[in-house]
Amino acid sequence: MPRRSTPRSVPESRTPEHPNGDEVNRRLAALIDVAGTVSRSLDLDITLNRALDKVMALAHADAGGILLYHERSRTLSYRVYRGLSEEFVRKIGRIGLGEGIAGRAAELRKPIISDDIARDPRITRPLPGIEQFKAFMSIPLVARGRLLGVMNISTRDARGFPPEAVSLVSSISDQVAVAIENAQLYEALKRKERTRGDLLRKLISIQEEERKRIARGLHDEISQSLTGLAFNLEAVLATLPPDATETRGKLEEIKTLSIRMLEEIHRVIYQLRPSLLDDLGLVAAVQWLADNYLEEAGIRVSFETIGTERTLAPEAQIALFRIAQEAITNIVRHSNATRVNISVEFKKRSAAVHIEDDGKGFNVEEIMGSRETDRGLGLLGMKERAELLEGRLAIDSSPSRGTRIDVEIPG
Incomplete structure (x- = not known):
């Protein structure tokens, strides 16, 4: 029987012993480079793709992907990936917290490494093409104590991931997690703004329709009634005898008042919805x-x-x-x-x-x-x-x- 490889769990705090000056400078330069790259955009997919490309290049990985954590279902699923087939990603689907290597890394919040992923006992599902990969690393993405996802990288040969690479990628994962958190917060804000915008548009539309309805009512009922009153008063005034001066004076006042009211109502109608705007x-x-x-x-x-x-x-x-x-x-x-x-x-x-x-x-x-x-x-x-x-x-x-x-x- 072939010998199964022994999986490794690497604590997040593990670092290579006594790194030399060149290694420290390389690590610092990589952290600065990744931080600058992933912080250039608040678009989640752009952030994830940039982060994955940088990490794969630094770790000399042949394949990789970032899985996001869904708090309600307590599952992980791929959002971006490289070097993996669509069939592979589809077969994985959603991974439960604690399931497989990625689920376990997320649950423990510690990087997990396997020297031979195809023979690892924690792989419980048959996955197409997994035999082409060898070394595998799964790194949890955690920001301010909150699990955001997992980043997986893998090689197609047996060169594996040395301790300094594990330490470097673990350090970078903190930067990536913060960038993901910022992008997710921005996405949530945009969703709220879209919802608010939709509600405001609906309210404005309802308001304009109500203004049109009120303007139409004022025109069809009150305005026409006042117009009719003014005409009737004019007709009555025409029939008055010349000596009915007191009555004529009072009717003239009523007529003037009705015309003034009519003008004010026309003004209100135009304020509500000027026909000039439509016509x-x-x-x-x-x-x-x-x-x-x-x-x-x-x-x-x-x-x-x-x-x-x-x-x-x-x-x-x-x-x-x-x-x-x-x-x-x-x-x-x-x-x-x-x-x-x-x-x-x-x-x-x-x-x-x-x-x-x-x-x-x-x-x-x-x-x-x-x-x-x-x-x-x-x-x-x-x-x-x-x-x-x-x-x-x-x-x-x-x-x-x-x-x-x-x-x-x-x-």
Whole structure:
């Protein structure tokens, strides 16, 4: 019977005895090199691939892979690999904690080495092509006491892994584990941001639909009723005898009040959802904001269109309009401006609105950080609307220097 190789378990703290200066320098250079390589990206797959390539090159390995640990199922599975067949990886599937060499290394949180993996008694599954490998090393990846996975490397000949290689790879594994933890945290953050973004998009969509519904209701019911009242009052006034001056005066007051209410309701309808935006586009809608807010407040307005006006994607158009609406409202309420320059710019793959006033300005960081004020929340809402559509919002202001707002959104 062929003699089975004796597996080795190597404590994480084991180092070669009395390493010379050259060996220490090599180890330090390798650690610095790996740390720099794996920290260049927060993308998990890029980090894992770079780490595996570096470790395999330093250890002169012919094959290898990184298995990530799944806390809920307490299993390991390959995420990236080199020199292994897809059939081999598929056959391995998920490895339980404590199962096989990799599972055992993860459970013990210590490197395990086998001089002949094909004959190792801990290999309990038939794995295709395992006979082509000889020396095998499995190193746990642990960061801040938390198991993240295991890194396996192997050779196709009997040269094995000397103690200094084991020590070097074990030291490198700490750097790799921290990089993996950072990448996983970044992935989790991106997932949360995507979920938050989806919810915000849904909320904004619901809000816009509700605004349209309310505007339609105001137009179809209250606005038409007031219009009818004004016409009826006009008809009654036409039938009054010349000497009914007191009655005429009271009816004229009611008529004037009803017309004023009708104008205010039309203003509210346009605030909720201007038909100009749907019918004539962004330029006409922003021009309406300038005419009905700024000029009415006694602020002079310079308005221009840059580029050739075109139809925008509905979500981009409404976002730019709402941001312009918030900016103009803030100018009227807070700026004490006497002049405002507005431009709507159409680029090849995006559109932008630029609004600049000569008002008293403000401390951007202070106001943006004040979430308890309407103004602070309004500015944050503008920023979120732009970023949800992969756009950008820039606010340039300081006390006594006026304010400039630039927003650009793809569309």
